[in-house]
Amino acid sequence: MNCEEIKIIIPSYIKHTATDQDISKVEEHLCICDSCRQHLAQLMNKPSAIPMPQKETLPEIPMKKDTNILEYVMLGIGVVVLLFVVFLLIKG
Ligand SMILES: [Zn+2]
Numbered sequence: 001m002n003c004e005e006i007k008i009i010i011p012s013y014i015k016h017t018a019t020d021q022d023i024s025k026v027e028e029h030l031c032i033c034d035s036c037r038q039h040l041a042q043l044m045n046k047p048s049a050i051p052m053p054q055k056e057t058l059p060e061i062p063m064k065k066d067t068n069i070l071e072y073v074m075l076g077i078g079v080v081v082l083l084f085v086v087f088l089l090i091k092g
Contacts, residue, residue, distance in 0.1 A: 001025050001028070001029050003029075003033060003035060003036055005025075006025070006026055006029045006030075006033070006036050007036065007039055009022045009025065009026050010026060010036070010039060010040055010043060011043065013026045013040075014040070014043055014044060
């Protein structure tokens with residue numbers, strides 16, 4: 001993470017819209033970088049200086065994927081077929 005990348009994240013960091021990953025990146029970087037600490041302080045004192053995102057994007061809600069269910073169904077069918085084959089073999 002370099003200063004340019006951190007400065008891009010800082011506005012969303014201030015507005016608490018950054019991801020947990022980004023927040024920890026920013027905080028790690030602030031520990032070692034005076035320049036970005038000052039940049040953050042400036043933005044905090046002048047909230048109007050925070051560039052507004054052009055479009056608000058809602059965080060994606062994780063959905064249960066149909067593919068997972070399909071995988072379980074396929075696995076179930078596989079097990080049934082296997083048991084059927086074993087049954088036939090045992091029966092002779
Ligand atoms: Zn920096």
